[in-house]
Amino acid sequence: MDKKQITGEPWVHLDNGEFFKNWTKESEIQSNQTFRQGQKYEFYRQAFDFIADNRIEGDYLEFGCHRVRTFRMALTEARRHNLDSMTFRAFDSFAGLPTVETKTSIPLWKKGALTTSEAEFLDLVNKHGIYTDKVRTVAGFYDASLTPSLQKEILNEGKKASFVCVDCDLYESAVPVWKFVDPIFQEGSVLYIDDYYVGYKGSPKHGVAKAFAEYQAKTEWKFEPHLSIGWWGKSFIVYR
DSSP: OSSSOOTTTTTSSSTTGGGGOOOOOHHHHHHHHHHHHHHHHHHHHHEEEEEEEEOOOOEEEEEEOOGGGHHHHHHHHHHHHTTTOEEEEEEEOOOOOOOOSOOOOOOOOOOTSSSSOHHHHHHHHHHHHHSGGEEEEESOHHHHHHHHHHHHHHHHTTTTTEEEEOOSHHHHHHHHHHHHHGHHHHHHHHEEEEETTSSSSOOTTTHOOOOOOHTTOOSOOOEEEEEEETTTTEEEEOOO
């Protein structure tokens, strides 16, 4: 948006026909990504400010780490708030989406889509240059990689989650995540569900939102709605 003062109708800056004269699908993608990632980053700044101000000590866990976008946001904001004791855990197949079992409204969501290899992930983390020694990766599809032994290993380190990002697109991917993180949550944990309204025409009865609703019916944790992120995501504060 143009930051200069607008002194006439329609009182906001709107791109006109001249601006869109050479507009392409690639232009649309770039515009959308700039808008969406900006919205996410604003949320990450607020979420880490909440964590730091409320003294919620714990780790960052991200499920679904394509292109290391939100993961780098977490590293940056943790450093801004001097959260030097935080460990950053990246859970991803590093081979893209699994076989899609549930019908979605996103043609792109097919087996192997949205792939960032583990080597590419670590390369981007290292180039970012923040807390690189505190990053841990767990490779594999969640139904196989989120094991009780791994859960126990994390718990034995004596820290819970201060921030959990669930960005795994599909219902079948999200189901194992909730079971895995349940004992790692603590009061005050921030939960961000990236694709709450994505992939199923916004219906909360499908996809990640459905898996979350099923989990809420089983767990002792409660989830206070916190911030909305763009048109696609929601965040919650975990409490008893």
